[in-house]
Amino acid sequence: MTYRNPPTTPRKSATFDDYTLSEIRRAAATGIYDIRGGGAKRKLPHFDDLLVLGASISRYPLEGYRERCDTGVVLGSRHAKKPIELKIPITIAGMSFGSLSGPAKEALGRGATLSGTSTTTGDGGMTEEERGHSKTLVYQYLPSRYGMNPRDLRRADAIEIVIGQGAKPGGGGMLLGQKISDRVAEMRTLPKGIDQRSASRHPDWTGPDDLEIKILELREITDWEKPIYVKVGGARPYYDTALAVKSGADVVVIDGMQGGTAATQEVFIENVGQPTLACIRPAVQALQDLGMHRKVQLIISGGIRNGADVAKALALGVDAVSIGTAALVALGDNDPRWEADYNALGTTAGAYDDWHEGRDPAGITTQDPELMKRLDPIAAGRRLANYLKVMTLEAQTIARACGKNSLHNLEPEDLVALTIEAAAMAGVPLAGTNWIPGKNGF
Numbered sequence: 452m453t454y455r456n457p458p459t460t461p462r463k464s465a466t467f468d469d470y471t472l473s474e475i476r477r478a479a480a481t482g483i484y485d486i487r488g489g490g491a492k493r494k495l496p497h498f499d500d501l502l503v504l505g506a507s508i509s510r511y512p513l514e515g516y517r518e519r520c521d522t523g524v525v526l527g528s529r530h531a532k533k534p535i536e537l538k539i540p541i542t543i544a545g546m547s548f549g550s551l552s553g554p555a556k557e558a559l560g561r562g563a564t565l566s567g568t569s570t571t572t573g574d575g576g577m578t579e580e581e582r583g584h585s586k587t588l589v590y591q592y593l594p595s596r597y598g599m600n601p602r603d604l605r606r607a608d609a610i611e612i613v614i615g616q617g618a619k620p621g622g623g624g625m626l627l628g629q630k631i632s633d634r635v636a637e638m639r640t641l642p643k644g645i646d647q648r649s650a651s652r653h654p655d656w657t658g659p660d661d662l663e664i665k666i667l668e669l670r671e672i673t674d675w676e677k678p679i680y681v682k683v684g685g686a687r688p689y690y691d692t693a694l695a696v697k698s699g700a701d702v703v704v705i706d707g708m709q710g711g712t713a714a715t716q717e718v719f720i721e722n723v724g725q726p727t728l729a730c731i732r733p734a735v736q737a738l739q740d741l742g743m744h745r746k747v748q749l750i751i752s753g754g755i756r757n758g759a760d761v762a763k764a765l766a767l768g769v770d771a772v773s774i775g776t777a778a779l780v781a782l783g784d785n786d787p788r789w790e791a792d793y794n795a796l797g798t799t800a801g802a803y804d805d806w807h808e809g810r811d812p813a814g815i816t817t818q819d820p821e822l823m824k825r826l827d828p829i830a831a832g833r834r835l836a837n838y839l840k841v842m843t844l845e846a847q848t849i850a851r852a853c854g855k856n857s858l859h860n861l862e863p864e865d866l867v868a869l870t871i872e873a874a875a876m877a878g879v880p881l882a883g884t885n886w887i888p889g890k891n892g893f
């Protein structure tokens with residue numbers, strides 16, 4: 452006689468969950484790894500795991516509507532003759548032309564300019580749309596060198612040497628053939644319609660000593676006018692920050708593993724790098740150890756969504772944050788009004804799984820002329836400016852409640868953590884205790 456369990460609710464495995472099973476089946480059926488856009492989707496320690504304390508008997512709050520709370524920031528004052536002056540400490544991160552359409556680049560420029568902040572080029576070079584509509588434009592100098600030329604270096608307001616991205620530290624970029632239009636191919640001097648895999652490392656230098664020479668070269672080309680940023684993926688933030696400073700960087704940009712990408716292997720996005728929250732304290736510590744905190748500015752990116760994230764990042768010692776995914780959403784990306792079109796692509800609005808495919812129903816991550824028409828760059832730029840305004844007001848509200856007349860006066864003392872992990876990573880006490888796990892080390 453066969454023994455049968457009495458009927459119970461069927462239980463699925465936490466290890467072999469539905470997504471894992473579907474991925475095994477997909478791999479078995481196709482023999483290729485999955486490529487997607489977006490950042491890490493797994494739950495990671497993040498700014499939600501921190502809380503702001505606000506004023507109490509020992510702290511005196513400022514009045515929300517009457518008392519000033521400064522938001523401006525100067526980037527690149529270490530060596531550059533013309534540092535960047537921004538009205539808000541939120542910048543638009545580098546997103547390649549190719550991954551984004553020309554009108555999307557224009558919209559980013561418009562929104563950033565209305566808000567008094569900068570936008571950034573990306574792999575594939577500088578477009579007239581973004582130069583023309585961005586008051587302050589940072590030019591990325593990437594391993595691929597696609598579209599790179601000295602003329603555009605001089606037309607930029609700052610230069611960002613990209614060593615890595617949070618979504619793929621150590622990995623190169625990808626742009627699938629569907630997105631290589633005539634224009635993209637021409638700018639990259641590569642064939643149309645063929646998948647492009649950008650280099651993962653710079654062709655002409657291998658380490659910090661060479662980086663120093665490269666930075667000097669870029670300064671000479673631009674007459675020592677432009678700030679030089681160095682961007683790294685969140686891998687070894689203490690040493691990367693120290694080495695970037697030693698190499699002469701004016702600004703260090705660290706992109707944590709929640710940071711978005713246009714296209715990368717899923718296994719890479721979810722398994723390589725450190726969460727944004729875990730990168731901040733070591734980077735700030737490196738700057739403090741070198742006596743360079745606030746002299747070399749620190750920008751953090753990867754999963755920044757609202758004014759609370761901004762306030763918490765600044766309280767931990769960063770000078771500014773940068774946004775990619777949230778800026779695209781503000782423009783109109785992954786909007787539920789296009790749900791039927793997303794479904795037709797085999798995804799859903801909010802999953803950000805379509806960025807690499809070039810069929811973006813919102814007309815943002817595409818080179819398709821018909822889809823591109825769906826984005827009105829003027830209206831989209833206004834939406835981005837509205838969003839940046841709300842983020843700034845939110846951060847100011849929090850700062851005033853902590854008694855700070857500048858966002859940059861927020862400090863670790865204003866924060867507690869909800870979990871032991873976040874307390875250890877951020878270097879702030881666990882809520883309800885005065886315990887900072889791992890203090891004196893990281």
Ligand SMILES: Cc1cc2nc3c(=O)[nH]c(=O)nc-3n(C[C@H](O)[C@H](O)[C@H](O)COP(=O)(O)O)c2cc1C
Nearest residue numbers: 544545546547573574710711713753754774775776
């Ligand atoms: C569509 C898209 C394209 C991107 N292209 C580039 C690029 O060309 N160069 C680069 O350094 N980073 C690139 N990134 C990463 C962003 O610069 C930034 O590090 C990241 O988006 C920040 O995280 P967030 O998206 O969570 O805000 C891209 C990101 C997205 C979403």
